[in-house]
Amino acid sequence: MVGGHARARPPRQHTLDPEAWPEQPAADLAAESVRHIARALAGVLDERGLSLRAAADGSGVNRQAIADLLAGRCWPDVATVARLAAFTRTDIWPPVAGDRKRTH
Numbered sequence: 001m002v003g004g005h006a007r008a009r010p011p012r013q014h015t016l017d018p019e020a021w022p023e024q025p026a027a028d029l030a031a032e033s034v035r036h037i038a039r040a041l042a043g044v045l046d047e048r049g050l051s052l053r054a055a056a057d058g059s060g061v062n063r064q065a066i067a068d069l070l071a072g073r074c075w076p077d078v079a080t081v082a083r084l085a086a087f088t089r090t091d092i093w094p095p096v097a098g099d100r101k102r103t104h
Helices: 004-008 029-048 052-059 063-071 078-088
Strands: none
Touching (some): 029 063, 029 078, 052 078, 063 078
């Protein structure tokens, strides 16, 4: 499996309290990246009053895939995150470790 054994468990399972996802930090770098994406996406959807259906329709990403990402039940692929970022016109990607300022 790509990503090794860590991906055998969903991102939320890499926190001390999976029920507190996405507020509970993850020790695993990849899970922490998914947590950042989930928090950023949830914030944008909430701020704009967008439903999962609206996000799915606008991004071309399956509604259940979005729900699973937000709940930390899956490891989203780059295409999914890219489509959601383009739809929201927001930088939902996690910051790169060591970068203080990102350029696009």
